[in-house]
Amino acid sequence: xxxxxxxxxxxEIDQIEQIQNFYISIDxxxxxxxxxxxxxxxNGSGIIPILVSSGPWLLLLFSEQLQKFLFKEGSVxxxxxxxxYIFILTMSVILHFHEKSWASVHIEIIQEILQERKxxxxxxx
Numbered sequence: 001x002x003x004x005x006x007x008x009x010x011x012e013i014d015q016i017e018q019i020q021n022f023y024i025s026i027d028x029x030x031x032x033x034x035x036x037x038x039x040x041x042x043n044g045s046g047i048i049p050i051l052v053s054s055g056p057w058l059l060l061l062f063s064e065q066l067q068k069f070l071f072k073e074g075s076v077x078x079x080x081x082x083x084x085y086i087f088i089l090t091m092s093v094i095l096h097f098h099e100k101s102w103a104s105v106h107i108e109i110i111q112e113i114l115q116e117r118k119x120x121x122x123x124x125x
Contacts, residue, residue: 016105023113035110042103052092055085 023031059066070078 016109019106020109020113023109028114028117031110031114035107035114038103038106038110042100042107052089055089 023034026034070081
């Protein structure tokens with residue numbers, strides 16, 4: 001493992017520790033509400049694949065007009081269009097999975113804290 005990978009790993013671990021410390025400082029009822037919001041966030045990030053998959057259908061709908069515009073008289077406009085489309089598509093997919101993974105991390109941390117508090121309250125009573 002090189003130093004850059006090691007540093008990134010340490011930075012992510014530090015970030016997760018900060019998230020844990022933040023959630024530990026919050027009372028359980030509020031933490032449950034945050035938990036529900038994070039589930040909503042995780043499920044709501046599914047809109048990006050819908051947009052990605054509906055894009056080609058939209059382009060197909062206007063394909064004749066689009067072809068006339070992009071390919072008129074030896075224009076290289078289609079190259080810019082293709083690069084822009086592929087770039088936006090790639091960034092959307094990366095963003096989708098990045099956001100979904102962080103939402104999963106938050107959900108797992110919150111569940112762990114709530115479970116520990118529940119077990120601790122059973123021991124105390």
